[in-house]
Amino acid sequence: SYELTQPPSVSVSPGQTARITCSGDALPKKYAYWYQQKSGQAPVLVIYEDTKRPSGIPERFSGSSSGTMATLTISGAQVEDEADYYCYSTDSSGNGVFGGGTKLTVL
């Protein structure tokens, strides 16, 4: 079955740039989405359609996609950005798939 692969964890100091990658064979043809989830809360969309940022999401969040890899970049990460981050896309049949999630630590 189709998989999206993320690193289990990323750690940065406050003010540094955090990059979280998501790799998948279908990404050249499919959009990637990124979600932030804090403990006990529902996920929140932070990037959609590879590069677009929803209203209300800080400008420090950005997305890119090249070939089989999508990347979420948090420029100048803040302590409040500490959370689990998930990428999402679909396979060639339209079935959804989430990456395994990346725990971002900012300290």
Place this chain on the structure above:
Amino acid sequence: EVQLLESGGGLVQPGGSLRLSCAASGITFSSYVMSWVRQAPGKGLEWVSSISGSGGSTYYADSVKGRFTISRDNSRNTLYLQMNSLRAEDTAVYYCAKCVVVPAAKAPGPDYWGQGTLVTVSS
């Protein structure tokens, strides 16, 4: 304001059934692909199922295919998930999500999420 309110979760014995509902407001419901996503305790997000705006196309994760059925009533702005033959591994918080409007070939992903409803499968 988009609001998605799930209901129907609870405790059920293995082999039992439950029907989840998701009441949507603030959107033209029939215009959007809708999805169910679950999260087992301490685990990551797992896509469960999606349905097109008309209800004519449905998609399922292999883990639930043949046991779960997604449906929608556009006249009631409500999404459903009928869950049969439940197993312990189906224990999770189930989220209802509205998806962005993009060509189907490009992957419509969730943008708005409900707060979730907990399903516990245990004897």
